[in-house]
Amino acid sequence: MNQAQVEFVLRIADDSLILGHRLSEWCGHGPILEEDIAMTNIALDLIGQATSLLNHAAALQGEGKTGDDLAFLRFDRDYRNLLLVEQPNGDFGMTMMRQFLFDAYRTILFERLQASSDEMIAAIAEKSLKETKYHLKHSSEWVIRLGDGTEESHARIQESLNTLWRYTNELFYTDAVDEEMHRSGILPDLSDLREQWEDTVNRVFQEATLSIPTNNWKQEGGRKGMHSEHLGYILAEMQYMQRAYPNMEW
Amino acid sequence: MKEVNITEMERKFQEKIDQDIKIEPKDWMPDDYRETLIRQISQHAHSEIVGMLPEGNWITRAPNLRRKAVLLAKVQDEAGHGLYLYSAAETLGADREETIDDLHSGKAKYSSIFNYPTLTWADMGAIGWLVDGAAIMNQVPICRCSYGPYARAMVRVCKEESFHQRQGFEIMMTLAKGTPEQKAMAQDALNRFWWPALMMFGPSDGESKHTAQSMKWKIKRSTNDELRQQFVDVTVPQAEMIGLTLPDADLKFNKATGHYEFGEINWAEFWEVVKGNGPCNKDRIDTRRKAKEEGLWVREAATAFAQKRAARKSA
Ligand SMILES: [Fe+2]
Ligand SMILES: [Fe+2]
Ligand SMILES: [Fe+2]
Numbered sequence: 001m002n003q004a005q006v007e008f009v010l011r012i013a014d015d016s017l018i019l020g021h022r023l024s025e026w027c028g029h030g031p032i033l034e035e036d037i038a039m040t041n042i043a044l045d046l047i048g049q050a051t052s053l054l055n056h057a058a059a060l061q062g063e064g065k066t067g068d069d070l071a072f073l074r075f076d077r078d079y080r081n082l083l084l085v086e087q088p089n090g091d092f093g094m095t096m097m098r099q100f101l102f103d104a105y106r107t108i109l110f111e112r113l114q115a116s117s118d119e120m121i122a123a124i125a126e127k128s129l130k131e132t133k134y135h136l137k138h139s140s141e142w143v144i145r146l147g148d149g150t151e152e153s154h155a156r157i158q159e160s161l162n163t164l165w166r167y168t169n170e171l172f173y174t175d176a177v178d179e180e181m182h183r184s185g186i187l188p189d190l191s192d193l194r195e196q197w198e199d200t201v202n203r204v205f206q207e208a209t210l211s212i213p214t215n216n217w218k219q220e221g222g223r224k225g226m227h228s229e230h231l232g233y234i235l236a237e238m239q240y241m242q243r244a245y246p247n248m249e250w
Numbered sequence: 251m252k253e254v255n256i257t258e259m260e261r262k263f264q265e266k267i268d269q270d271i272k273i274e275p276k277d278w279m280p281d282d283y284r285e286t287l288i289r290q291i292s293q294h295a296h297s298e299i300v301g302m303l304p305e306g307n308w309i310t311r312a313p314n315l316r317r318k319a320v321l322l323a324k325v326q327d328e329a330g331h332g333l334y335l336y337s338a339a340e341t342l343g344a345d346r347e348e349t350i351d352d353l354h355s356g357k358a359k360y361s362s363i364f365n366y367p368t369l370t371w372a373d374m375g376a377i378g379w380l381v382d383g384a385a386i387m388n389q390v391p392i393c394r395c396s397y398g399p400y401a402r403a404m405v406r407v408c409k410e411e412s413f414h415q416r417q418g419f420e421i422m423m424t425l426a427k428g429t430p431e432q433k434a435m436a437q438d439a440l441n442r443f444w445w446p447a448l449m450m451f452g453p454s455d456g457e458s459k460h461t462a463q464s465m466k467w468k469i470k471r472s473t474n475d476e477l478r479q480q481f482v483d484v485t486v487p488q489a490e491m492i493g494l495t496l497p498d499a500d501l502k503f504n505k506a507t508g509h510y511e512f513g514e515i516n517w518a519e520f521w522e523v524v525k526g527n528g529p530c531n532k533d534r535i536d537t538r539r540k541a542k543e544e545g546l547w548v549r550e551a552a553t554a555f556a557q558k559r560a561a562r563k564s565a
Pocket of ligand 1: 327407
């Protein structure tokens with residue numbers, strides 16, 4: 001088993017899993033019916049990505065576990081998702097801002113991962129990229145609409161950006177895992193990730209008439225299993241059935 | 251003079267219906283026909299939307315990734331059904347916003363089944379199997395409804411509902427052959443949802459005030475009791491197949507008629523839930539209202555943005 005490779009796949013998988021969970025909390029509560037459908041659809045894509053990636057991680061581990069075991073039976077400190085994706089939904093603008101900051105990063109990541117030497121990752125990236133491009137289109141349109149909509153919507157979404165900005169530095173987090181993945185060709189070159197991401201973000205914020213917070217106070221830790229207090233509650237809910245009724249088929 | 255004309259038009263209208271010619275949005279139709287359809291289609295649309303809530307309640311707690319994805323897809327389908335149906339009602343001149351306001355004010359009804367809580371995972375099975383199953387019984391005849399847009403919407407909706415029904419049954423089957431706890435969970439869900447599912451077909455024929463006219467107009471093609479009987483006949487053997495027991499001591503097969511006889515429905519409970527006194531009526535409407543209120547700023551922003559863009563284009 002390649003420990004770094006498992007770790008690397010879990011990071012991508014957990015981003016999809018936890019964000020998919022958050023979005024599915026909206027189901028039936030959206031501001032318009034069309035958005036209920038869109039957010040459910042995005043959640044569905046993310047859960048699908050998580051499933052493929054977790055199955056792959058389980059196979060790489062070779063301990064006889066399944067993707068479901070990894071999704072539902074790890075402990076809090078073993079989840080590897082970004083702090084950004086576990087942040088609460090807040091209002092619709094907060095959810096769209098969180099989604100946009102993430103989609104802008106994910107599109108670049110999946111674009112590059114199509115060339116991964118791990119064929120499974122490459123295939124998942126190719127499929128997920130199509131979905132993620134649509135997610136980015138959807139979230140950036142809403143950021144622009146809300147930013148350049150009414151006075152109230154502008155104030156609200158600017159506030160969401162101010163709240164979430166501190167979690168964006170972690171998008172570019174790298175450590176020995178990434179270095180090893182890069183050396184083995186599993187992770188293609190991502191040295192311009194931040195630059196590319198900033199291009200998208202600046203362009204959209206300009207059109208949305210939003211300003212990037214000057215507060216550069218940054219939070220990170222998710223990639224190492226150091227989460228915010230929110231994750232524990234997500235897991236309590238998500239894992240409930242598997243914990244209450246262990247070892248059963250559903 | 252005018253009265254003669256209307257009578258004449260009504261006669262011609264009924265002739266078309268009798269010949270199974272579809273009525274389309276631009277065709278002349280009696281006011282009562284239009285109103286009956288608007289009431290029925292918007293009630294159906296509301297049922298799809300309110301129906302998202304009891305199942306949405308279990309998405310974040312689904313027991314594995316496959317079930318989570320299937321449940322998400324199902325609830326998304328229901329939202330889609332709501333959307334087609336609101337559009338079908340709009341072809342009759344019913345504004346979507348106003349229609350939804352009628353739901354929130356309590357003026358418009360929706361299927362009472364969604365006023366029962368989903369307490370365990372097995373309820374996702376029971377709802378798919380019984381509630382989508384009953385919906386299919388109700389809706390398949392509407393695919394031949396005299397009003398074109400409603401009939402066509404139903405063709406698409408019924409295909410998806412039968413998919414939901416099979417998925418729900420599959421959940422129940424998995425539980426029924428699982429551990430004793432799982433089987434008990436499935437049986438409990440069946441016990442709670444069986445009678446409310448039978449109530450989904452509405453009051454018995456003697457009590458149903460709209461049936462006769464709706465049948466004449468081919469908006470309705472079978473009576474409530476006929477559909478209910480059909481549902482019981484199809485569902486009882488399915489329950490037996492997976493080893494679950496229906497909560498009805500009077501249930502028995504009548505060899506002479508070829509139908510199952512079943513016990514008396516608790517009509518007092520039915521009318522209480524219709525009136526708004528079911529376990530979740532208040533929660534469901536409060537939730538929908540809250541979603542609309544909290545989304546107001548978003549809808550206003552979208553409108554303001556669209557106007558700004560249009561103004562910039564024409565400037
Ligand atoms: Fe439906
Ligand atoms: Fe339906
Ligand atoms: Fe359905």
